[in-house]
Amino acid sequence: MVTPYSMTFGAFTLHFPQRNLTKDGEAVRLGSRALDILVVLVENAGVLVSTRELCDRVWADNVVDEGALRVHLSAVRKALGDGHEGIRYIVNETGRGYRFAVPVSRSVAHSPAPPPHNSSARALPVTLARVIGREDVIAGLTDQLPERRFLTITGPGGMGKTTVALAIAHRFSGQTGTRALFVNFAPVSETSSAASTVASAVGVAVSTGDPIPDLIRMLGDTPVLLVLDNCEHLIETVAELAEKLLQAAPGVHLLVTSREPLRADGESVHRLAALPSPPPGTTPGTNQAREYAAVALFVDRAKAANDSFALTESNVTAVCDICRRLDGIPLAIEFAAARVGLMDVHAISARLDDRFALLTQGRRTALPR
Incomplete structure (x- = not known):
């Protein structure tokens, strides 16, 4: 097992083996190629890395021209704020290559720590209106979560699935100290974006084209509740993703909302009922x-x-x-x-x-x- 370590320069830290970049503890988003370039330069801080060597290290199995390298270097410089307030992180020696010019310190460290338990509620949207008529459901499903790692709340649109799921997540997090994170799939239209949407919510800086391995490494066996909301239009993709996460990250619990069950391995389903109304023909006071x-x-x-x-x-x-x-x-x-x-x-x-x-x-x- 690789001992976790970090490399720090200015306000930035690169975490290994996760290969996450953070600034003052907050995740910085970089594309996989841009992150690869940064890693090579930081690992060789102070040393000139030739253009050819940089391309060979980042695009090991492909031949690319220097134009592609410049595009991704531009993204790195933008993320670092290179050139602002006189700070130069990456220096170009024309015709020769690039040098990381800022001092870098290396230290053995634990994997990037999850948010403190008492801050987990901030990772969840806060329901501003009072939740009415769902107390028994919320209490019952919260009690079931420790034993059911994969729970889906289903029902027609407008039934209050998201409201109930958020109430359960807040209560479960408060009772157990487990951090809870919210993933809203409603604005996601492409199935190919499902995994990266989860990775973004968790704070994973993806280092490859497939975010799932990085996501699983980040989650590991750390207890976490992921609320996957509005999954019906991505149902097959989310079902497959759910199975992968549950199998490879033993600390993960999933609380899903969807108009229909995911029908994935290990799923427990609760069908949310309508709120009780006075029966027809009655005139209550x-x-x-x-x-x-x-x-x-x-x-x-x-x-x-x-x-x-x-x-x-x-x-x-x-x-x-x-x-x-x-x-x-x-x-x-x-x-x-x-x-x-x-x-x-x-x-x-x-x-x-x-x-x-x-x-x-x-x-x-x-x-x-």
């Missing part, structure tokens, strides 16, 4: 209606839209009707409640026959989905 999670959610979000809103005997029937007709789907209920700032609940209920026109004014910052 205000106190009884609040016991239903769908109504409680509507009231909470309606108050946020209009602080004068209150559940009363005169509007409870309309509120219950809204929750029933929206099938207890949390996102639809939130959209309907947001309309309370513009119209009363009777008008909202009456317009639900045209619900797609009515329920389209969500958060401005929401993803297009």
Whole structure:
């Protein structure tokens, strides 16, 4: 096993064998070829490395011209801030080669440490609104996570899968001290970007075309919970990636959200149900209606839209009707409640026959989905 070590120059540190570059402890992103060039120069700090030798070391199995080398050197210089405030990291001796001109110190070190346990919550998005009607699910699945390394929460769009997953991750991290990291696949359209998206979330500076080996080396047997969110459009790729991570990195736990199960080895599935609503044909009073999670959610979000809103005997029937007709789907209920700032609940209920026109004014910052 290679003893971990690091090479430090200025505010930058190269970590080996992971080959990660950090600045003041924060990961610096570099392409694999650019990182290879930097490694060669740093390992030979103060020594002139000829252009030919540099190309041979970085492109061992290929013949490239000096133009390709200059492109990647430009990326290295940009990442280092070469030339800013008079600092020159890489000096070019025209026609001869390149020299790393900054003093480099080498020290035996542990692998780059994961974020401190008490900072793990910052790696997860914070749910700003109160989570309503999911306490039993959150508590139950949190208790199951230590025994189930691979748990997928499924359900139709708008059911609150992400909200529940984040609540579980925060609770699990707080209870166990395990760091939790969030990977959002919603904006990722190419299957080839799935692994690199996870690597970026973990803080892995990928040194090859395939990020999985670097990702696995970084994770190792260190306990970590990865929340893989919105996987349905990349489902086959994520399923394969999940199996590789679980097999090769024994400290990894996966909490996945998807509209359908990944159907991967070792997966446990929880199908998230709709929020309970008053049954058809019933007319509960205000106190009884609040016991239903769908109504409680509507009231909470309606108050946020209009602080004068209150559940009363005169509007409870309309509120219950809204929750029933929206099938207890949390996102639809939130959209309907947001309309309370513009119209009363009777008008909202009456317009639900045209619900797609009515329920389209969500958060401005929401993803297009």
